[in-house]
Amino acid sequence: MRSPKTRHRANLRRWILSPFLVLALVSAMTMTMTSAAHAAIGGSFVDNFNSFDTGRWYKSDGWTNGGVFNVGWRADHVWFNGGVMGINLDTATCPSGCSGMPYASGEYRSNDLFSYGRFETRMMAVKRTGTVSSFFTYTGPSDGQPWDEIDVEILGKNTTQMQTNYFTNGVGGHETIINLGFDASTGYHDYAFEWWNQGTINWFVDGKLVHQETGSRGPLPTHPQRIMANMWPGIGVDSWLGAFSYPGTPLTARYDWAKYTKY
Template sequence: MRSTTTHRHRPALRRRLMVTAFLVALVAAPALATPAQAAIGGSFVDNLDGFATSRWHKANGYSNGGMFNSGWRADHVWHSGGVMGINLDNYGCPSGCSGKPYASGEYRSNDMYSYGRYEVRMKAARGGSGTVTSFFTYTGPSDGQPWDEIDIEILGKNTWQMQTNYYTNGVGGHEKLIDLGFDAAAGYHTYAFEWWNGGTINWFVDGRLVHQENGSRGKLPTHPGRIMMNLWPGTGVDSWLGPFSYNGQRQATYDWVKYTRY
């Protein structure tokens, strides 16, 4: 099936909440290495068969606050059967979830990565509205840099679509919804983006180009960032994610991650 794209701006409230969320995270999160200390990573393939501590770390013991309605817990990121999984549940909450009603996980690269091709094979969480399954790059004040970000997001309210976005120096509002032609929560598919120096960002699904940004809607990111994967429930952003209603554990799984430096 040929893909189609539609454009939708999130409300200004969502962008204000996002800024608040990251500012809260900067206070609560452990200090990260600055770019001068963190390596600029080279090409790699990680089959996610186990926790490679030389490449990754698990967010633990804090919450991004704002619209993020879960606390990050390292025990909610696991490796088994050749895949990595992230659980979203309410076990031990709120006392063990940074005061939030739910717990979930985030996997973050130790190094920073610059221009290149970023690929992941993943299966999104199912279970209805209110959640985000993601693969993205991020850097910001915690890294001593401006907030730059490139996103692949599957929203639980419609797992037949992928949302793309990017932020440059904290300015977002570049969302696109891509009709996938399949249910991203029903099986594994390969999602990717190419970030070219000064030129374009191209997004792919199963090797097929589905969207391109060339800077005409706003300057593209320029700062190297960390590779991240997470699953989280929203609060106060029903107009974007839809309402979240907990009916048991939800789970996203990741088969492999690949980065090719350009």
């Protein structure tokens, strides 16, 4: 039997992808991005986050993922300064598409979809129980595809660990906890995963292989995905993330760069 944390995590985007929320999400996204049917398959790149590159990325704005995401997305909560991208979490009000949410934060998504290759970022996570700082790939119904996903997540309740996971056609429950040997909230470190069409996903921290999935626990993703980063507080998943309480000042996850190498 899966643990309560695993059940919560595996159900996370099932809640998100209820018919009503999918309709709201798709409606919001179509105002800010090319339709999924015409999304390009991206090639190799390096982005040093010196500025907002609208040709490569867009900022989620004016909606909420719902479910366990106790937050609405605001474009102005993703900022750039001195070669760093920051994602803020605070108590700002949210536009009509996510009104009523107690917190606002930012989400950064690639315009293009990306297939097999190496996905990397250099980031500094948030230390706060109840939060997730992330770098991941995702596709789903909004792209006209099944839900596939590959995750790097730092849970704010213990920033000396990283959680890996993947979803294939909506099936997750493949979490693995990696002991980092450092505090991910006190400095920048490199996080990467290699997604191979030969049937493996390899995760790396500061260039060192720390975990591998071969499909032995379930089929691996196959569909091209968007590169994404976000930071958010949970609700209803205290057994996984711990209970969130706002500290009174904004929380900020920081990203130094992102890189994709096509295989």
